[in-house]
Amino acid sequence: MADNVLWIITDDQMRSTLRTMDRTWRRLVRKGVHLRRGYCAMPLCGPARASILTSRYPHNHGCDTNMTHPPFVAQGHDRDTVATRIRAAGYDTGYFGKYMNGLAQQPTYVGPGWDRWVALLDGMIDDPRVNVDGTVRQVPSQRAFDRFAAKRLRRFIRRHQDTGPWFAVFAPTAPHGPATPSPEHAHDFDGVAWDPPASNEADMSDKPSWLRDLPPQDRDRMRRVYEGKLEELQDVDDQVAGVLDVLRRTGQLRRTWIFFVSDNGYLLGEHRLFHKSQPYEESAGIPFAVRGPGVEPRTVDALVSQVDLMPTALDIAGLDPDAGRDLDGRSMLEPLRSGDWSGWRRRLLVENTNLDWSMLRTGSSAYIEHHDTAEWELYDLERDPHQLTSLRDADVTEFARTTGQLFSAQGRALRALEQ
Structure with a gap:
């Protein structure tokens, strides 16, 4: 019987918080591959989810605001x-959540x-509505919806105990x-400390002009x-x-592959910023x-993206990910199984087509280009993991050229530029 595939997608979760989820860490992360350099396609909920579902970057799907569903x-x-x-390959499918x-x-x-189909309609937090297979229902609260969705996922899994594969x-x-x-x-982390090195960054002179005069965030x-x-x-958890x-x-x-990601991370005062959307x-x-059949536990520094989820799921199902339409992402299946990531991409794009910036990740470098103001930033994340000092004297000609090429490419052509 073919393997099942489960994606778990949290909402606004920073990388650093994964370790605080004890059972997820012990039973999923430590029993699979922990990809420490995972990125969203665009750090904003709606566009990121569109990228996850289609393996298209925002510059290719054109949905660049949080009102994503209509476009x-x-x-x-x-x-x-x-x-x-994947349904065309004989998989039963279910969506449970936001x-x-x-x-x-x-x-x-x-x-x-x-x-x-158990999907939250983006109603008010004190009056959320839920679409259950096309019928609108009510749940007491948004958090009650998470329990509601999880319960129906568990039921879905039980019903497929002796049937064909599911996604x-x-x-x-x-x-x-x-x-x-x-x-x-509600009181598990009362009084927890929060003072990251980039919190209310004192010297913002290396940042783009619009950031330099930002007031500090309220630390408390x-x-x-x-x-x-x-x-x-x-x-x-x-x-x-x-x-x-x-x-x-x-x-x-x-016989189930489990992928754990978030739609985007979150800034809590780093560089005086609060929220997401920034590079x-x-x-x-x-x-x-990722935890899956035959996967040896390990930690990996390969550059991976949300756009890789769809081709990997299709590969697990025995499908050609590029059949019909080239995907922007690439299948992780072979390196996940073999542990050999030597042939994996060397460059990765992150972008925000609404705020008009692109980021190129390659090696330890993070190059950020602000297209509207023609400003740029360059960080060596090995020496400066908190991005406190942009390397203003560097020659960024090659970074800029590659970023521009990626930002206008799609499918196989985009993937070729990543090598």
Whole structure:
């Protein structure tokens, strides 16, 4: 029987917080491949989710604001996704969680290719609506929705104990603010410290002009947001453990690939910034881990992206990822199995087509180009992991050329530029 595939996609989770999820760390990360240099395609929820589902960078799918669902459907992107392709290979499919901002404009919409559909309509936090297979329902709160979605995912898994392979997505709303952890975890991190080296960076002269006069963030507020995120992630940890329990009890764990990522990271005062969308490690970097059949536990520094999820899932299903349309991402399946990443990409693009910047990651370098102001930044992340000092005297001609090429490429041509 073919292997199952499960994607777990959290919301606004920084890389650094993965280690605080004890059971996820022990049972998923440490039993699989921990990819320490995972990145989003664009550090904003909706565009990132569009990239995950299609393996297209934002400059190729054209959905660059958080009101993503309407343009995604209008351009027909929903008719060629990981779901439509993997279902054609005989997989049963299920989506459980947050989908895309703007879904409430089509409250009874069910994405093509999904057999089971439990998706949050982006309503008010105190009055969230849920689309269950095309029928609108109500749940008491957004966090209650995460439990609601996880329960239906577990049911989906149990029902497939003796049937063909399945592909599912679990996308909790946590740790997106405002923080509303369960009573069980509401005080787990009371008073936790938060003072990263780049917090309210003192010397901003190396940053682009619009950043230099930003006021400092309120450190106590940043600490409280951090505390809330950690506590909400304990609820996600419970939900992940519950899913792993069901997989084990039903005999499916050994034939299920599990991918754990976030839609984007988050800035909590680093470089005086709060939120996401910006080209710094805290925002563009995401947790990234994979557990699967025959995968030896290891930590890997390969440059991986959300756009790699779809081709990897299709490869697991025995499909040619480029059949019909070239994908921007590449399959991780062979290096995940062999442990040999020597033939993997050497360059990786991250972008924000709304704020008009691109970032090139290669080796230890992070080159950031701000197209609208013709400004740039260059960091050596080995020597300066917190991006405190841009190398202003460097020759960036080659970085700029490669970034421009990637920013206008797609499919096989884009992947060729990464080598």
